[in-house]
Amino acid sequence: FDDADAIYSVGDTITVGFSVPTNEPAAATKGQIDAIFSFSQSLGADYTGSWAGNELVITIVDIAASAPPTIGGLTLTYQGGNGVQNAGLTSLESAGTSAAITGDWGTFAGPTITSVTADDSDDGDGIYGNDDTITFVFSENTNQPFGPNPTQANLDTLFGAMNLGTAYSGNWTNAQTLVITISDATGGTAPTLGATTFTLQAAGNLKNVAGTSLATTDTSPAITGDWGSPAPQITGAVLNSDNRYLDITFSRAVFDTALGIGAVKVSDFTLNFNRNGGNAGSVSITSLTKTDGSALAGGETVIRVHLSIDGTPIGVETIEIRPATNEIYSATAAVAADTETTGEITLNSQMVEVKEGEVVIRRNIINPGRGEYVALNFRLDKSAKVKITVYDLAGNPVKELYKRKAPAGLNEVRWYGKNKRGRKVVQGVYYIVVKIGRSRHVKKVL
CATH class of the missing domain: 2.60.40 (Immunoglobulin-like)
Known part of the structure; x- marks a missing residue:
């Protein structure tokens, strides 16, 4: 054997073991070895031998003109006149055929x-x-x-x-x-x-x-x-009852870059608005968050799209949101097609019945950081002086929203969560006081 390879080659050896010590007849050359044994398969052009105790070790010198002898196939048969006896020369000359050769031509491992x-x-x-x-x-x-x-x-x-x-x-x-x-x-x-x-x-x-x-x-x-990495698809869209946000579900996690990092941003979406004869004048996306309101990190499958609506929807206006071209990606750089769509979604009607002299507040839970607003509606049977002021919990004025003579009919005033300096207020409890003539109305905002 020679573990530098795993094939029959020069330097490989065949060890012939005997049952007892022998008289060790000459076996140094190919000719001398061939005088002792015939081989069922060729060993090649040249080989040598040496005795070592009860064994004869045959070393391959030249394999030319030889098909490699096979492990489990090669046998040796004593030649007549081989001269092999026991060490005391008291036995008959050896005869017979060996069992098939065992071992290997090397254990050189193959590729992994x-x-x-x-x-x-x-x-x-x-x-x-x-x-x-x-x-x-x-x-x-x-x-x-x-x-x-x-x-x-x-x-x-x-x-x-x-x-x-x-x-x-x-x-x-x-x-x-x-x-x-x-x-x-x-x-x-x-x-x-x-x-x-x-x-x-x-x-x-x-x-x-x-x-x-x-x-x-x-x-x-x-x-x-993977067995494929298809581009993200929009699989669902659910509009909040007061139209403040739309939850968009994608088929796989989405990112802002082809590197599979970064949270999607407002500019990664396009919004189409159809008024359809309704009262709402326009709709825009103000921010994106997770469904619990926390900041996006990248890798979300559900995106909460916060909306700002100019005017009061009456239930006929529609919006449709699509990915912007080459802006929204999967983790494996597959880009969402700009033909993906939420489908046309009808805005929920926010019209409420307001009786004469009554003040109705809508959307009284807001997050100024996301551009949300409070809407106040009041109906007058005739023109009257109206003053509307926002106060904090301690009774300090935050902002005067309205101070003028309001026309008869339905009126609407909005507070976008900013103080008199135009800065966004912190979230908390506020009171909106509406004075219409001699009547006074107080509404709570969270």
């Missing part, structure tokens, strides 16, 4: 599998199916068994029954990389990402590029990659 990667080149879906690929990368160049394009039968010999589907084939893109393409996944078992491993079979005869290693029986690491 360093990675197995699943892929869907067009990212058309996210499931195992037709045209998906499995790429095997080896630790070194291989002998590429079965040629550059192994068939399904070849692959099942190389790895054992792979059960990848009705039809699949291989391609060695280089001596170190084998790509298996699934052409028909019907009836196959999808390899489980992060779990499934593959074991090479000795019958597949995968060796190093020189063919001097053992046929590898290595087991791969678990398969990684």
Whole structure:
């Protein structure tokens, strides 16, 4: 044996063991060895021998003109007149045939599998199916068994029954990389990402590029990659009852960049508004948050889109929100198409019946940081002086919203959560005092 390789080669040895010490007849040369034994398979052009106790060690010097003798196949038969007796020369000359040779021609290990990667080149879906690929990368160049394009039968010999589907084939893109393409996944078992491993079979005869290693029986690491990374899609949109926000659900986590980092921002969306003869004059996006109101971090599947509406919707106005072109990405850089849409969503009517002299407050829970507002409606049977002032919990005036003669009919006044200096107030409890003529109305805002 010679562990510098795993093939029959110069320097390999064959050790012949005897049952008792022998008289050690001359066996230094090929001719002398051939006078003692005939071989069922050729050992090559030249070899030498030496005695060591009860053993004769034959060393291969030249393998030319020899098909390699096989382990489990080569036998030795004594020649007539071989001269081999026991050490005391009291026995008959040896005769007979040996058992088949055992051992090996070296244990030089073959290539190992360093990675197995699943892929869907067009990212058309996210499931195992037709045209998906499995790429095997080896630790070194291989002998590429079965040629550059192994068939399904070849692959099942190389790895054992792979059960990848009705039809699949291989391609060695280089001596170190084998790509298996699934052409028909019907009836196959999808390899489980992060779990499934593959074991090479000795019958597949995968060796190093020189063919001097053992046929590898290595087991791969678990398969990684994906069966496709489709672009994010809008799968749902739910409008809050008072139209303050719209929760948009995506099919996968979304980011602001193709690097799979960063939270989406307002400019990553476009909003189309149709008045349809209603009272609302315009709608805009003021901010984006998680559904609990906290800041986005990137990687969310549900985005809360906060809205600002000019005017009071009557239930006929519609909005539609789409991703802006090339602005919203998945973690694998798949970009959401600008044709994705929430669909047209009808704004909920915010009209309320206001009796003469009555003051009605809408949206009395606001977050000034998101541009939300309080709406006050009051109806007058005739023109009257009206003063509306916001106070904090301690009774300090925060801002005077309205001080003029209001016209008869329905009126609306808004507070956007800012003080008299135009700065956003902190969240808390506020009171809005409405004086209409001699009447006084107090409304609480949180």
